[in-house]
Amino acid sequence: MKMVKVIGSVTSTVKDRGLEGFKLLFVQSVDIDLKGRKEYYIAVDTVGLGEDEVALMVTGSTAKRTDITKGRIVDGTLVAKVERIDLK
Amino acid sequence: MKMVKVIGSVTSTVKDRGLEGFKLLFVQSVDIDLKGRKEYYIAVDTVGLGEDEVALMVTGSTAKRTDITKGRIVDGTLVAKVERIDLK
Amino acid sequence: MKMVKVIGSVTSTVKDRGLEGFKLLFVQSVDIDLKGRKEYYIAVDTVGLGEDEVALMVTGSTAKRTDITKGRIVDGTLVAKVERIDLK
Amino acid sequence: MKMVKVIGSVTSTVKDRGLEGFKLLFVQSVDIDLKGRKEYYIAVDTVGLGEDEVALMVTGSTAKRTDITKGRIVDGTLVAKVERIDLK
Amino acid sequence: MKMVKVIGSVTSTVKDRGLEGFKLLFVQSVDIDLKGRKEYYIAVDTVGLGEDEVALMVTGSTAKRTDITKGRIVDGTLVAKVERIDLK
Numbered sequence: 001m002k003m004v005k006v007i008g009s010v011t012s013t014v015k016d017r018g019l020e021g022f023k024l025l026f027v028q029s030v031d032i033d034l035k036g037r038k039e040y041y042i043a044v045d046t047v048g049l050g051e052d053e054v055a056l057m058v059t060g061s062t063a064k065r066t067d068i069t070k071g072r073i074v075d076g077t078l079v080a081k082v083e084r085i086d087l088k
Numbered sequence: 089m090k091m092v093k094v095i096g097s098v099t100s101t102v103k104d105r106g107l108e109g110f111k112l113l114f115v116q117s118v119d120i121d122l123k124g125r126k127e128y129y130i131a132v133d134t135v136g137l138g139e140d141e142v143a144l145m146v147t148g149s150t151a152k153r154t155d156i157t158k159g160r161i162v163d164g165t166l167v168a169k170v171e172r173i174d175l176k
Numbered sequence: 177m178k179m180v181k182v183i184g185s186v187t188s189t190v191k192d193r194g195l196e197g198f199k200l201l202f203v204q205s206v207d208i209d210l211k212g213r214k215e216y217y218i219a220v221d222t223v224g225l226g227e228d229e230v231a232l233m234v235t236g237s238t239a240k241r242t243d244i245t246k247g248r249i250v251d252g253t254l255v256a257k258v259e260r261i262d263l264k
Numbered sequence: 265m266k267m268v269k270v271i272g273s274v275t276s277t278v279k280d281r282g283l284e285g286f287k288l289l290f291v292q293s294v295d296i297d298l299k300g301r302k303e304y305y306i307a308v309d310t311v312g313l314g315e316d317e318v319a320l321m322v323t324g325s326t327a328k329r330t331d332i333t334k335g336r337i338v339d340g341t342l343v344a345k346v347e348r349i350d351l352k
Numbered sequence: 353m354k355m356v357k358v359i360g361s362v363t364s365t366v367k368d369r370g371l372e373g374f375k376l377l378f379v380q381s382v383d384i385d386l387k388g389r390k391e392y393y394i395a396v397d398t399v400g401l402g403e404d405e406v407a408l409m410v411t412g413s414t415a416k417r418t419d420i421t422k423g424r425i426v427d428g429t430l431v432a433k434v435e436r437i438d439l440k
Contacts, residue, residue, distance in 0.1 A: 001218040008175035014135050015168035016154050042089040047190050051176045061149050061237050062251040066192050073167050075150040079249050080191035087184035088227045096351035102311050103344035104330050130265040139352045149325050161343050163326040177394040223366050237413050238427040242368050255425050256367035263360035264403045272439035278399050279432035280418050306353040315440045325413050339414040
């Protein structure tokens with residue numbers, strides 16, 4: 001999984017029906033110190049995230065295996081809110 | 089999903105039959121400010137995009153899961169037109 | 177497989193049920209000399225790793241093929257502890 | 265799909281039987297101006313390409329979905345010859 | 353496929369049973385002139401490679417499709433020994 005930060009959202013009305021009903025969040029990869037990298041993705045939210053929250057994103061075929069995204073046209077899904085990071 | 093901008097198209101007559109009938113768009117990854125990155129892809133359009141329009145591209149196995157690309161030889165599909173971006 | 181080093185862990189209570197019960201480790205890609213690269217992942221541990229230990233991580237669909245991760249929402253799994261590296 | 269240029273070929277007699285009978289082309293990613301990038305791949309040719317020709321390459325699971333590569337041990341397949349590029 | 357050079361091996365006794373019995377080679381991506389890049393992988397050998405030999409590596413789901421790796425926990429497999437490279 002990749003650790004990302006929610007930085008916004010995108011709106012699309014003209015889209016494949018496999019994307020209908022999803023909130024599409026704009027996320028940015030973050031480093032170990034939570035600083036943003038220049039890597040951006042649009043991902044489906046399955047856990048109710050707000051702006052600036054840190055999340056785990058699954059990609060590839062795994063992204064369409066959650067209860068919410070099963071069989072949908074999704075290749076990036078936010079599956080966990082990161083509440084604490086413990087580094088040695 | 090990746091956010092990309094349509095910058096042109098490619099023509100191919102000698103191709104696998106799994107690609108027949110598709111419009112092949114030339115797209116470029118864009119940053120948060122819609123400036124182009126030096127990453128280019130050829131993708132199948134399923135939503136009717138024009139030049140300079142911004143879209144969401146799915147890749148990998150997801151690209152061949154839309155109604156239009158099912159079972160076809162495609163690993164990059166444009167599935168949504170981005171109409172608005174809201175950043176905090 | 178990628179060679180990574182365990183550098184910490186993350187805690188998440190709000191998450192997809194496909195991730196429940198897993199220890200989520202924070203790992204960093206390492207070079208041939210075991211120096212860290214600026215590439216970080218969150219991965220599920222299946223072999224009982226401790227901090228600073230070096231492991232092999234599988235990604236993509238393979239990550240959800242171990243006995244422990246079968247059918248779960250995982251795209252990065254630690255499947256081996258690296259005990260020795262022999263270079264010519 | 266990625267746009268690549270054919271720059272040569274490789275010969276292998278000791279190989280998995282899933283690769284038998286294929287012509288293995290050495291290809292290089294190209295930019296929008298057809299200049300080569302420092303990214304090289306070995307790909308199976310399904311459309312009869314010659315040196316310096318520009319092609320579309322599919323990767324991942326899609327690469328083993330053409331009539332020729334079905335069920336074979338291939339993760340990069342050339343599926344179209346690019347005859348024309350139209351940029352705005 | 354990626355072209356890689358065998359530079360060593362790794363030993364692991366604590367590992368998922370899906371990796372048991374495999375020789376795990378340490379490989380490095382090579383450029384067109386066979387110079388190493390700073391990209392390293394651990395891959396399963398199916399063709400009997402020695403150090404410094406150049407090979408083709410398949411990744412992703414293809415890596416677990418050879419007779420030897422079928423159903424195993426592998427995402428990088430060496431499937432061909434490169435004996436000759438012809439560049440224009």
